[in-house]
Amino acid sequence: MTSKLVSLAAGIALSLSAGSVYAELQTETVDYTVNGETFTGYMAWNDSDQGKRPGVLVVHEWWGHNEFARDQAEKLAAAGYTAFALDMYGEGKVTDHPKEAQAFMKEATGDPDVLQARxxxxxxxxxxxxxxxxxxxxxxxxxxxxxxxLNMARLGMDLDGVVSYHGSLGSPITPEPGDITARIQVYTGGADQMVPADQVGSFVTSMQQAEADFSVTSFPGVLHSFMNPGADAIAEEHDMPVGYDKDAAERSWEGTMRFYQEIFTR
Structure with a gap:
C-alpha cells in the first residue's frame, strides 16, 4: 500500500509539474490592420520570466503564416524572448502549393512601400x-x-539585428555606408539552387561596401529550406530542390541564440 501511494503521489507531482511548465508558455492570436487590410499574427512568450525582455519578429516562408512560423515563435519564447510571428500576406493567405505561394509572394513584394508598411x-x-x-x-x-x-535592414529600420535562414540575398536596394544599423547574420546552404554562390558573393560585396556588421555561414551540400522539418515532404510532393538538414538547422539556431545574447546585452 505504501509503495502504491508513493507511486501515485509521484505521478500526480509529475503531472502537476508538466502542467505548470506547459502553462508558462503563453500564446495569442493577434488581428491587426494595415491600410485597411486585416492581418493575423501569433504572439508567444513565457509568463514565468519576470520583467520586460527583447522581442523578435518571425517572418514566414513563401507559404505564408503557417504552423512552422508559429513553432519558431514558440521556440523563441522558450528561450526567453517574446516573439511575434507576423503575417506578410494578409486575409489568411497560406498555402502548400508552390504556384500559389509564388503568387502570394509576388503580390506582397510588388510595392516595396507596402512591404515595409506591413x-x-x-x-x-x-x-x-x-x-x-x-x-x-x-x-x-x-x-x-x-x-x-534583410531588406528591412537595408532600409535602415530600427532593429538591433536580423537573421536570414536560406533567404534570397539579392535586392534592388543598394545601401550606402551608415544606412544599415542592424547587425546581420545569414545562414545559407552551399547546395541551395535558389541562392547560388554568385548571389552569396554579390551579397558579401554589397554588405562590405555598405560597411555593415554581418556574417555569412554556408553549409556544404545543404539545400534550400534546411530549417524546416517539412521540407523533405515538400520536395517529394512538388519535385522541388529543398530539404531539411538537422545539423545545419541546429547549428543555425545555436548561432542565433548566441547572436541575440550579444546584441541584446547592453
Whole structure:
C-alpha cells in the first residue's frame, strides 16, 4: 500500500509539474490592420520570466503564416524572448502549393512601400506587448522571410539585428555606408539552387561596401529550406530542390541564440 501511494503521489507531482511548465508558455492570436487590410499574427512568450525582455519578429516562408512560423515563435519564447510571428500576406493567405505561394509572394513584394508598411505594423504590435522592451527588437526570417528581414535592414529600420535562414540575398536596394544599423547574420546552404554562390558573393560585396556588421555561414551540400522539418515532404510532393538538414538547422539556431545574447546585452 505504501509503495502504491508513493507511486501515485509521484505521478500526480509529475503531472502537476508538466502542467505548470506547459502553462508558462503563453500564446495569442493577434488581428491587426494595415491600410485597411486585416492581418493575423501569433504572439508567444513565457509568463514565468519576470520583467520586460527583447522581442523578435518571425517572418514566414513563401507559404505564408503557417504552423512552422508559429513553432519558431514558440521556440523563441522558450528561450526567453517574446516573439511575434507576423503575417506578410494578409486575409489568411497560406498555402502548400508552390504556384500559389509564388503568387502570394509576388503580390506582397510588388510595392516595396507596402512591404515595409506591413513589417512596420507588425513591429509595432510586438513593441506594444506588455512583456517587451521596445528598445530591444530583432527579426528573423525563412526563405521569403529571410529576404524580407534583410531588406528591412537595408532600409535602415530600427532593429538591433536580423537573421536570414536560406533567404534570397539579392535586392534592388543598394545601401550606402551608415544606412544599415542592424547587425546581420545569414545562414545559407552551399547546395541551395535558389541562392547560388554568385548571389552569396554579390551579397558579401554589397554588405562590405555598405560597411555593415554581418556574417555569412554556408553549409556544404545543404539545400534550400534546411530549417524546416517539412521540407523533405515538400520536395517529394512538388519535385522541388529543398530539404531539411538537422545539423545545419541546429547549428543555425545555436548561432542565433548566441547572436541575440550579444546584441541584446547592453
Amino acid at each position: 513589417f512596420a505594423a507588425a513591429m509595432e504590435q510586438l513593441r506594444g506587448h506588455s512583456t517587451v522592451d521596445d528598445d530591444l527588437i530583432a527579426a528573423q526570417g525563412y526563405c521569403f522571410g529571410g529576404a524580407v528581414v
